[in-house]
Amino acid sequence: MRILGIETSCDETGIAIIDDDLGLLSHQLYSQVKLHADYGGVVPELASRDHVRKIVPLIKAALVEANCKAEDIDGIAYTKGPGLVGALLVGASVGRSLAFAWNVPAIGVHHMEGHLLAPMLDDPKPEFPFIALLVSGGHTMMVKVSGIGQYEVLGESVDDAAGEAFDKTAKMMGLEYPGGPLLAKLAEKGISGTYTFPRPMTDKPGLNFSFSGLKTAASNTIRKEPEDEQTRANIACAFQEAVVDTLAIKCRRALKYTGLKRLVVAGGVSANTQLRSQLEDMMSKINGKVYYPRLEFCTDNGAMIAYAGLQRLKAGQTEPLESKAKPRWPLDSLPAI
Ligand code: KG4
Numbered sequence: 001m002r003i004l005g006i007e008t009s010c011d012e013t014g015i016a017i018i019d020d021d022l023g024l025l026s027h028q029l030y031s032q033v034k035l036h037a038d039y040g041g042v043v044p045e046l047a048s049r050d051h052v053r054k055i056v057p058l059i060k061a062a063l064v065e066a067n068c069k070a071e072d073i074d075g076i077a078y079t080k081g082p083g084l085v086g087a088l089l090v091g092a093s094v095g096r097s098l099a100f101a102w103n104v105p106a107i108g109v110h111h112m113e114g115h116l117l118a119p120m121l122d123d124p125k126p127e128f129p130f131i132a133l134l135v136s137g138g139h140t141m142m143v144k145v146s147g148i149g150q151y152e153v154l155g156e157s158v159d160d161a162a163g164e165a166f167d168k169t170a171k172m173m174g175l176e177y178p179g180g181p182l183l184a185k186l187a188e189k190g191i192s193g194t195y196t197f198p199r200p201m202t203d204k205p206g207l208n209f210s211f212s213g214l215k216t217a218a219s220n221t222i223r224k225e226p227e228d229e230q231t232r233a234n235i236a237c238a239f240q241e242a243v244v245d246t247l248a249i250k251c252r253r254a255l256k257y258t259g260l261k262r263l264v265v266a267g268g269v270s271a272n273t274q275l276r277s278q279l280e281d282m283m284s285k286i287n288g289k290v291y292y293p294r295l296e297f298c299t300d301n302g303a304m305i306a307y308a309g310l311q312r313l314k315a316g317q318t319e320p321l322e323s324k325a326k327p328r329w330p331l332d333s334l335p336a337i
């Protein structure tokens, strides 16, 4: 079975072709970050228009790269939600229409399921069950994963997502959108321990997250401290340490609570080097193992949607002709396969 995957939930147009036997045959990505950088964040209307502009040329490029024709495609997977409704509608309309024209089934994929399964695109693949920490620009979630579609949400952010806190703090420091990776880079030059920020909600039981207080603490420090490069790096370093520590504490807690030893970390923030190394250390101490997607599949991409869609289409799940986008869509409402 060969599936074309389409991702358009936010500011990346991602197209990929995956084959059940041969693996990933092609993936194409167009990032709109430059378009939105001037506005300091994603402008939904501009995002939709840019997806419309790029989607068909990228589908064509993915077919060429995979050396296959329309007749070789057995199904189409597109991101159905959650995300920006206008952006989602572009992928859903194009995906559903192409499937109709090519007379193949279509499936609407949950964006966070795509992230969660992204480590499966490479070997070694994590075996079920495992704990997944999903950390993106829109979501922070701790999930017990017993199989595809068998998701128990153990905790999530009550306010800002981890990536959002990175981006907002970076913006306060004058870094360009999306500031998460730039803040992480600045933090590398910082001296650890110069500043200390809170590790929110770690002193109370439970697995929910809250990052807005930490963001405010960082903002107050940014405002009152000098603006030289070393001070900025020290603040970035303290902020990153606080986020990473908080995420690591909650992961350890989720593993202890469930008795599991396998951890999957996915979503844009899983590209963070400090987070990766701290979690590696923690997991080796408890004889566990942590799995990440390869770096290019941490942030939004079509490959993860193609992979998740392939699993569901193989199981016989399909979308009716009048499919729609779901800007809000609880992960634990998905059917199991
Ligand atoms: O998963 P993603 O591409 O989009 C959403 O679904 O939201 O995640 C993007 C988020 C942004 O907030 C970005 O700043 C953050 O991931 N991010 C990082 C790093 N790389 C991406 N945050 C911290 N450190 C990084 N290295």
Ligand code: ZN
Residues within 6 Å of the ligand: 111, 115, 136, 137, 267, 268, 299, 300
């Ligand atoms: Zn995402």
